[in-house]
Amino acid sequence: MTSGTPEPADKSRVEPRRKRGRKRIKGSMVPEAEFTSYYGRPILKRPTWKNPDIPVYLWAGGMAGTSSVLAVLADTTGRPALRRGARLVAAGGAIVGTVALIHDLGRPSRFLNMLRVVKPTSPLSVGSWILAPYAGLASAAAASEITGIAPRLGKQAGWGAALFGPPLASYTAVLVSDTAIPAWHEARDELPVLFVSSAAAAGAGAGLLLAATPENGPVVRLGAVAAGIELAAGKALEKRLDGLPGGVVDAYRTGKAGRWNRAAHVLTTLGGLGALLARRSRAGSALAGLALTAGSLATRFAVFEAGIQSAATRSTSSRRSASGSPAASAPTARAAGWRRNAAPRRSPAPDTCSIAPPAPHPTNVIRPARSATSCPRTGLPLQHGPHHLAHRTGGARSTTSAKRSWFDQRRTRALGELEPCPDVHVDHYSDDLEPFLLVEVGGHPLVDLLEILTRGSVSSPGERLGIAQSRLLRVAEQAGLPP
Amino acid sequence: MGFFTDTSVCIGCKACEVACKVWNQVPADAGPTGSGTSDLAELDLLGMSYDNTGDLGANTWRHVAFVEAPPRTPGAGDVRWLMSSDVCKHCTHAACLDVCPTGALIRTEFETVYVQPDVCNGCGYCVPACPYGVIDVRPDDGRAFKCTLCYDRTKHGLTPACAQACPTESIQYGPLDELRERADRRLEQLKAAGVAEAQLYGRDPGDGVGGDGAFFLLLDEPEVYGLPPDPVVTTRDLPGMWKRAAAAAAGLAVAVAVAFVEGRRR
Numbered sequence: 001m002t003s004g005t006p007e008p009a010d011k012s013r014v015e016p017r018r019k020r021g022r023k024r025i026k027g028s029m030v031p032e033a034e035f036t037s038y039y040g041r042p043i044l045k046r047p048t049w050k051n052p053d054i055p056v057y058l059w060a061g062g063m064a065g066t067s068s069v070l071a072v073l074a075d076t077t078g079r080p081a082l083r084r085g086a087r088l089v090a091a092g093g094a095i096v097g098t099v100a101l102i103h104d105l106g107r108p109s110r111f112l113n114m115l116r117v118v119k120p121t122s123p124l125s126v127g128s129w130i131l132a133p134y135a136g137l138a139s140a141a142a143a144s145e146i147t148g149i150a151p152r153l154g155k156q157a158g159w160g161a162a163l164f165g166p167p168l169a170s171y172t173a174v175l176v177s178d179t180a181i182p183a184w185h186e187a188r189d190e191l192p193v194l195f196v197s198s199a200a201a202a203g204a205g206a207g208l209l210l211a212a213t214p215e216n217g218p219v220v221r222l223g224a225v226a227a228g229i230e231l232a233a234g235k236a237l238e239k240r241l242d243g244l245p246g247g248v249v250d251a252y253r254t255g256k257a258g259r260w261n262r263a264a265h266v267l268t269t270l271g272g273l274g275a276l277l278a279r280r281s282r283a284g285s286a287l288a289g290l291a292l293t294a295g296s297l298a299t300r301f302a303v304f305e306a307g308i309q310s311a312a313t314r315s316t317s318s319r320r321s322a323s324g325s326p327a328a329s330a331p332t333a334r335a336a337g338w339r340r341n342a343a344p345r346r347s348p349a350p351d352t353c354s355i356a357p358p359a360p361h362p363t364n365v366i367r368p369a370r371s372a373t374s375c376p377r378t379g380l381p382l383q384h385g386p387h388h389l390a391h392r393t394g395g396a397r398s399t400t401s402a403k404r405s406w407f408d409q410r411r412t413r414a415l416g417e418l419e420p421c422p423d424v425h426v427d428h429y430s431d432d433l434e435p436f437l438l439v440e441v442g443g444h445p446l447v448d449l450l451e452i453l454t455r456g457s458v459s460s461p462g463e464r465l466g467i468a469q470s471r472l473l474r475v476a477e478q479a480g481l482p483p
Numbered sequence: 484m485g486f487f488t489d490t491s492v493c494i495g496c497k498a499c500e501v502a503c504k505v506w507n508q509v510p511a512d513a514g515p516t517g518s519g520t521s522d523l524a525e526l527d528l529l530g531m532s533y534d535n536t537g538d539l540g541a542n543t544w545r546h547v548a549f550v551e552a553p554p555r556t557p558g559a560g561d562v563r564w565l566m567s568s569d570v571c572k573h574c575t576h577a578a579c580l581d582v583c584p585t586g587a588l589i590r591t592e593f594e595t596v597y598v599q600p601d602v603c604n605g606c607g608y609c610v611p612a613c614p615y616g617v618i619d620v621r622p623d624d625g626r627a628f629k630c631t632l633c634y635d636r637t638k639h640g641l642t643p644a645c646a647q648a649c650p651t652e653s654i655q656y657g658p659l660d661e662l663r664e665r666a667d668r669r670l671e672q673l674k675a676a677g678v679a680e681a682q683l684y685g686r687d688p689g690d691g692v693g694g695d696g697a698f699f700l701l702l703d704e705p706e707v708y709g710l711p712p713d714p715v716v717t718t719r720d721l722p723g724m725w726k727r728a729a730a731a732a733a734g735l736a737v738a739v740a741v742a743f744v745e746g747r748r749r
Contacts, residue, residue: 038709048607106605106625125584166732179611192731
């Protein structure tokens with residue numbers, strides 16, 4: 001709809017794409033849902049994570065995490081071939097995952113910045129601190145396995161890797177669900193189970209592929225059970241999202257994500273059954289293992305693509321109730337229909353409130369406010385007491401932490417406050433204007449001199465706002481406005 | 484310190500966009516369709532409007548939305564022109580800051596949210612975390628960028644470039660409590676003048692992001708301006724997510740162990 005010149009004559013096209021999402025249900029006079037948006041553009045940004053990198057990392061990390069646990073248990077139960085295979089997979093997965101993660105960075109040369117801070121509010125920071133020791137330990141175990149050097153140290157490294165393995169497999173679920181993307185965030189309860197079972201299936205699949213038949217009893221059972229849980233978790237995830245308005249579940253069922261999802265279902269089912277049925281055959285086991293591993297990879301691609309689709313297709317954050325009255329098409333009623341949730345809000349047209357309040361939107365619902373006296377978004381100053389001002393002006397933050405408990409504590413810990421470290425500066429263009437601001441003329445800062453010279457345009461913010469307000473009021477008065 | 488953007492006096496002049504670009508040396512934007520044209524004859528405009536940037540992003544830190552809405556009451560003209568200068572909200576509970584793994588995103592002494600360009604390694608986690616879709620990664624640069632609330636200017640007691648340039652004082656900069664009072668007065672004034680649909684957006688410190696450091700007076704519902712109606716900081720649910728992930732990790736270890744234990748009995 002790009003046009004070189006606006007066409008004001010065409011009145012019918014002046015309206016924004018408000019009617020875009022309106023569909024009629026069969027036999028109903030009521031539009032199913034009405035989307036309002038800014039020219040149909042998505043509110044959320046498309047994740048910039050690169051396509052093969054992140055899903056491959058999710059898969060490789062999960063497979064490696066499971067494999068390192070397999071390796072130590074295979075070692076203690078006397079299964080050398082399984083131990084060898086699992087150690088190699090653990091190291092390979094860790095290396096592939098690390099390379100994929102670094103390649104995904106916009107500035108790969110700065111990958112070490114990931115270990116600059118420890119931040120529990122950032123799953124990626126936590127994950128970096130899991131992956132870094134894991135990759136070292138798993139690689140050491142694998143190196144000892146291949147070279148035969150220092151088998152005891154290798155064993156200890158293997159145990160260390162096994163300690164970090166399960167967290168490596170599960171933290172990635174938090175990584176994706178700790179975003180504003182509805183398809184990820186709303187699946188936050190199911191994703192850990194899905195990711196861990198997918199990781200177990202991939203690890204068991206790799207074990208089936210690499211270990212000889214007499215040793216593969218544990219991986220057969222693990223693979224079959226993991227495949228079953230993975231399928232069940234996928235179903236539970238879709239069921240959860242199905243109940244949400246806004247078609248969030250479509251992100252998993254349509255497009256690329258839908259295709260990956262179907263492939264994952266087929267491969268995981270085949271792999272799980274194949275592992276059980278063909279456990280006596282080397283070739284059959286290997287094939288089943290391959291299917292399980294591929295199914296896990298497909299699951300990761302499905303989840304990743306679902307997030308991309310979810311961010312791109314959501315052009316609105318609200319959806320009107322399908323049970324709206326037919327009067328909803330009248331302009332005033334439509335305005336009332338935009339009331340987004342059941343939370344108390346200003347209602348300029350109470351007579352049109354027969355429209356059922358729309359179901360709360362998945363990501364953007366008003367959660368019950370922490371303070372009972374607060375009234376979300378009424379504009380009434382119920383909660384902005386002195387404690388908030390103290391919070392804003394900094395310094396006195398600790399006094400408010402009892403009231404705003406979790407957030408403030410985390411925030412302060414998570415480098416929320418500016419540190420006077422030397423790396424805080426604005427940009428590194430050579431013609432930075434900062435030096436200009438610091439220039440002194442005759443012992444006075446140049447900016448101060450300019451301020452005196454050009455009073456009115458560059459004065460103190462408070463003064464300036466005073467001028468702004470009086471000017472505003474005068475203009476409004478003169479115009480005799482409905483302002 | 485923060486912004487109060489009173490859209491009822493915005494005239495859509497885009498002086499804020501220009502001032503922001505000039506002061507912060509923000510590169511050219513690719514336009515709403517991503518054409519990246521600089522040819523005046525083929526201006527990349529959004530819909531039928533004068534909007535040639537489309538949304539906020541790595542290269543657009545102030546975005547003037549042009550909405551052509553149908554009139555509230557029949558016979559009140561052909562169209563309501565709604566203009567609003569959008570900007571990073573500098574949330575009190577900022578998801579981008581929370582999820583940043585490098586600590587590149589910080590809260591400044593002005594309680595604003597600032598990306599340190601020399602720390603950011605372009606992991607892109609802040610991009611899907613932002614409930615407003617503000618921050619983005621510059622593809623050619625690799626790092627994430629957004630409004631700094633002119634940290635370099637505010638540090639020296641100057642007004643941010645956009646607020647300085649705004650000819651109608653639609654963009655106001657100052658201490659948030661002062662701005663909130665001002666906004667409340669303005670809202671009352673508008674209501675008294677019969678503008679029933681006027682509302683404050685992001686003003687309430689009790690909302691899902693703890694209130695915005697840059698809040699707005701809107702003349703229609705937020706969705707109309709491309710703003711999420713009730714944004715929630717994603718890290719609000721993080722403790723629960725960590726618990727489930729820990730349980731899942733333990734489950735994985737137990738499941739693998741059980742697979743071996745039964746294997747020995749056979």
